[in-house]
Amino acid sequence: MNQVRIVAHVKRGPDEVYGMLSDFKSYPNYGGAIISVDVEPTEDGCAKVTWQAKLRDGVLSWTEKDRFDPEARTIRFEQVEGDLEVFEGTWQVETEGDGSRVSFSANFELGIPSLATFLGPVAGQALQENIQSVLTGFFGDQISFSDD
Structure with a gap:
């Protein structure tokens, strides 16, 4: 299993940051990595979200179930x-x-x-670059990234 972890520090309040990250429909407006997003609320209070994202020289498409906890x-x-065979994870915003x-x-x-040994790291790097691109698009010079 491949893993990607990103930690960012944003000079904005956590409720504002969480609100922006939760607004998936706005992602194509930031960073150029996301081509399209379709969000459908589900009966259980979650969302069914269909994404198309640039991945190096291609396009990656998937549908995910998202659970929001404001x-x-x-x-x-x-x-x-x-x-992908498996794609799962978490966003978390904390006061700092x-x-x-x-x-x-x-x-x-x-x-x-x-091909996992060769392609896993390449896909992981591309995913990391895409997420950082979106976050930088959202927050501009108010964001910095760290390894912790």
């Missing part, structure tokens, strides 16, 4: 169909000083065992 400021997602700490973590499996 009180905890978390979004949990799990792919229900799409190009007078700003916010944003954590993104995802596990993914390409579903091509014979």
Whole structure:
């Protein structure tokens, strides 16, 4: 299983940051990595979200189920169909000083065992670049990234 983890520090309040991250329909307006997003509310209070994103020289498509918890400021997602074998993870926004700490973590499996050793790191790097591009689009010079 491949894993991507991103930690960002944003000079904005956590409720504002969580609100922006929860607005998936706006993602194509930031960073150029996301081509399209379709959001359908589900009866259980979650959302069925269909994404198309640029991945190096191609396009990655998937549908995921997202569970929003505004009180905890978390979004949990799990792919229900799409190009990857497995894609699941969490967004979390926490108070940090007078700003916010944003954590993104995802596990993914390409579903091509014979090429996983070679393609996994490439796909992981592309996913990390796409998420950082979106976050930078949202927050501009009010964001910095760290390894912690």
